[in-house]
Amino acid sequence: MIHLFKTSDKSWVFSGTTKPANMEGDDYVEGVLPEGETWDYEYNYTYVDSVATKGDKIDTSGFVEDNGYAEKRLNEYPNIAEQLDKIYHHGIDAWKADIKAIKDKHPKT
Numbered sequence: 001m002i003h004l005f006k007t008s009d010k011s012w013v014f015s016g017t018t019k020p021a022n023m024e025g026d027d028y029v030e031g032v033l034p035e036g037e038t039w040d041y042e043y044n045y046t047y048v049d050s051v052a053t054k055g056d057k058i059d060t061s062g063f064v065e066d067n068g069y070a071e072k073r074l075n076e077y078p079n080i081a082e083q084l085d086k087i088y089h090h091g092i093d094a095w096k097a098d099i100k101a102i103k104d105k106h107p108k109t
Contacts, residue, residue, distance in 0.1 A: 001039065004028045005047035012045040012052070065109075072106040 004014040007029050014023060019030075031052035033039060044055040077099070078086070087095045 003031050003033070003039065003045070003052045005031050005045075005052070010047040012047070015039060067109065069106045069108050073102055076102045076105070 002014070002016055002019055003012065004019065004023055005012055005028065007027055012031075013028065014020065029047060029050075031045070031047040031050060033052050037054075039045075039052070040054065042060075043057050045052050046055055047053070077083070083095060086098065
């Protein structure tokens with residue numbers, strides 16, 4: 001896993017398996033975790049001397065609780081081919097109406 005930090009303020013900006021093309025160059029640097037440690041997404045990290053250093057726990061008190069809406073929506077959305085077919089034959093407004101009905105059925109909160 002690659003963990004990238006901004007060189008300007010040493011803040012974490014990305015974790016993934018491949019460095020994004022827009023994060024090449026001197027503006028970003030890779031930080032490695034100390035041996036035996038795993039990344040904990042509930043905490044902030046900074047970059048100190050090539051090491052990803054765990055900081056304070058992230059305050060999640062203002063986050064919206066997940067009520068499972070995303071998975072419910074995904075299960076109801078037509079596959080991409082069907083959605084494109086809908087747009088082609090019936091127009092973007094008909095497609096929007098179908099998607100909105102699913103979103104309204106499974107709201108975020």
